[in-house]
Amino acid sequence: MSQNGKPKVAFFDFTSCEGCQLTVVDSLQDHPELLNAVEIVQFREAMSEKGEDYLVAFIEGSCTRASDEARLKKIRQQAAVVVALGACAHLGGVNTLKYLHPLDEVRQYVYGDKAGWYDTYDARPIEAVIPVDYFIPGCPIDRDEFLATVKALLLGKKPPIPDYPVCVECKLKENTCLFTLGKVCMGPVTRAGCKAICPSYGQSCEACRGFIPDPNDSSMREVLAKHGLTPDEITTMYTMFTTYQVREKLMQRASTHE
Amino acid sequence: MSKRIDVHHVTRVEGHGNIVVEVAGGQLKECRFDVVETPRFFEAMLIGRPYLEASHITSRICGICATGHATASLRASEKALGVELSEQSQQLRKLTFHGEQLDSHVLHIYMLVAPDFLGVGSVIPLASSHPEVVLRALRMKKLAGDICAVVAGRHTHPIAMTVGGFTHFPKVSELQDLRRRLIEGRADVDATVDLFASLPWPSFDRDTEYVSLTKPDEYAFIDGEIITSDGARLPAENYQQVTNEHLVQHSTAKHTRHLRNSYMVGALARFNNNYEQLHPRAKEAAQKLGMKPKVTKTFLNSAAQVVEIVHCSEDAIQIIDQLLAKGVHPEAPAPVRQTGGEGVGVCEVPRGMLVHHYWIGEDGKMTGANCIIPTNQNLANLEQDMQALVPQILDKPVEQMQLDLEMLVRAYDPCISCSVHVLKVETK
Numbered sequence: 001m002s003q004n005g006k007p008k009v010a011f012f013d014f015t016s017c018e019g020c021q022l023t024v025v026d027s028l029q030d031h032p033e034l035l036n037a038v039e040i041v042q043f044r045e046a047m048s049e050k051g052e053d054y055l056v057a058f059i060e061g062s063c064t065r066a067s068d069e070a071r072l073k074k075i076r077q078q079a080a081v082v083v084a085l086g087a088c089a090h091l092g093g094v095n096t097l098k099y100l101h102p103l104d105e106v107r108q109y110v111y112g113d114k115a116g117w118y119d120t121y122d123a124r125p126i127e128a129v130i131p132v133d134y135f136i137p138g139c140p141i142d143r144d145e146f147l148a149t150v151k152a153l154l155l156g157k158k159p160p161i162p163d164y165p166v167c168v169e170c171k172l173k174e175n176t177c178l179f180t181l182g183k184v185c186m187g188p189v190t191r192a193g194c195k196a197i198c199p200s201y202g203q204s205c206e207a208c209r210g211f212i213p214d215p216n217d218s219s220m221r222e223v224l225a226k227h228g229l230t231p232d233e234i235t236t237m238y239t240m241f242t243t244y245q246v247r248e249k250l251m252q253r254a255s256t257h258e
Numbered sequence: 259m260s261k262r263i264d265v266h267h268v269t270r271v272e273g274h275g276n277i278v279v280e281v282a283g284g285q286l287k288e289c290r291f292d293v294v295e296t297p298r299f300f301e302a303m304l305i306g307r308p309y310l311e312a313s314h315i316t317s318r319i320c321g322i323c324a325t326g327h328a329t330a331s332l333r334a335s336e337k338a339l340g341v342e343l344s345e346q347s348q349q350l351r352k353l354t355f356h357g358e359q360l361d362s363h364v365l366h367i368y369m370l371v372a373p374d375f376l377g378v379g380s381v382i383p384l385a386s387s388h389p390e391v392v393l394r395a396l397r398m399k400k401l402a403g404d405i406c407a408v409v410a411g412r413h414t415h416p417i418a419m420t421v422g423g424f425t426h427f428p429k430v431s432e433l434q435d436l437r438r439r440l441i442e443g444r445a446d447v448d449a450t451v452d453l454f455a456s457l458p459w460p461s462f463d464r465d466t467e468y469v470s471l472t473k474p475d476e477y478a479f480i481d482g483e484i485i486t487s488d489g490a491r492l493p494a495e496n497y498q499q500v501t502n503e504h505l506v507q508h509s510t511a512k513h514t515r516h517l518r519n520s521y522m523v524g525a526l527a528r529f530n531n532n533y534e535q536l537h538p539r540a541k542e543a544a545q546k547l548g549m550k551p552k553v554t555k556t557f558l559n560s561a562a563q564v565v566e567i568v569h570c571s572e573d574a575i576q577i578i579d580q581l582l583a584k585g586v587h588p589e590a591p592a593p594v595r596q597t598g599g600e601g602v603g604v605c606e607v608p609r610g611m612l613v614h615h616y617w618i619g620e621d622g623k624m625t626g627a628n629c630i631i632p633t634n635q636n637l638a639n640l641e642q643d644m645q646a647l648v649p650q651i652l653d654k655p656v657e658q659m660q661l662d663l664e665m666l667v668r669a670y671d672p673c674i675s676c677s678v679h680v681l682k683v684e685t686k
Contacts (some may be wrong), residue, residue, distance in 0.1 A: 017318050017324070019318075019415065022321045022322060022414055023321075023323070032385065033387065047379055094315055097307075098299055098302070100475040121498030139318065140412075140415065169565070176354060197411060197412070200660060201418040202424075202426045203420070203425055
């Protein structure tokens, strides 16, 4: 807490497009009063000042190299509350698409015979490295959900992140179900909170907010198969943002079968 | 005299880069801009994914130019698959592209550049010292984002854009509302031109080769041929003749060179190459800013962005008028005419020319991709500018040198996440 009684907040970025921090800037467009409630001590993308004394750390991006781990641990030591900001930090996000190819091949493809110059390993959510208190899902995050999370944290409450699927919000918006339009969608197993924005704009949910607790995967896969998807295409649907989670689950299953 | 400037993770830029300058015995020994952003591997991640996903994956390269990446991606797939866009789809693509250009330029000039001129570390203290300026910037940024939201669902990351067209269409009332706000917004645009025309722009001047797209009938943002201020002109498909990407060890972003050791892309290059096609109000703004091609003062890249804010606002009004005159008709995406192929998609994102080059297999899955990012194309030119600037500012205190170099980096508006973080000073 700073002398003015405002909690000190810092923003950090790891491997990401920084779109979630931009969304934070966007939420300030409509709510500049937020700056009266907290003191931002670090936000490299938007300011030169740099304070190392902070209570809440918002972290965007996934961990993709050994040197990231030390930086994450240092943030965790300082911050009383760590919030994963967006799909890359929360899930690993699109960065985890790298898993679908052998890592050496990926490095070779982009950097050729100079691949050895650059340090990288399989992308992972920050929770794989440090304990995370809360997460704000989405690629990018939803502005209202960010504001609601900050409000909850200021009041010492748990941020209101829904546990129900995107379908609930989609129905409330009275959208025509994409399945009835001959399309497929990850809405039934994906965590809501985005106001079903993708189906509302005519596109399938791509599960950027991760899965609901205990999703009915076998039914979901059955429905996708019934709509003509091959096992390979179903894997594609399941892996745009969530390759890390799908792989962890497969590994758990493999170890219980042993 | 020995000085060392070592800026670790330059602030107020997108992504992570370091400035390293070393002067010993009055001689410049070392002058580098290190890109230390983590490698991203998007090109390899695309392999094996359905082409319909490509624009959704590649928009995630960058939060600021997400719509630009999506557009280049879609154009690459459309060229590869023989897809011809309807006039309405082209207009809607241009409109949302203007939204992003406005959003990015406003963010850059007001929140990243202006604090340097006003002697503060960020836009936050300006909220109390210059509230009218900050509120204007926020208003302009909101309008820009709302243009994108009306057309494509949101700016980061666009939803409704797909191969062959759109999956959602704006309502007449939404377009009318945007038009009204753009007309009212002219006062904000004019005040922006006046503010930036009054700033003491650094006089640093170094001619280079300016590279951009060009089109016969309009100020090029989407599609077109490649043109350079040194007289080269070539089809976009031959981009590799211009970009010549190569790796350097201090940077996870590849460097490029064409006729000289380096070239520059971005608002200043577009301004220099396509000035005649600017909207008359944008030309008036350029006059107020004291700019007429060819402008070789690198810092004026940010001023060229101000000129483009005028152009894009005016052109957005014209596009909306045309859409409203014809009415917006929901339509299915234009058909794919061939099952696989190779295509090059080009556009002028806020920071310059962007190329997506795709190979799509018969099964509709991506078999190859190459993305050429504006910031990469500018890195070599930035280093050349740093090498030319440092001897001119050697007499200044180290803190001032550091600020000058950081301002130079920011003039390029680098987007380092795309290209794959600036200063700590030490006097020896």
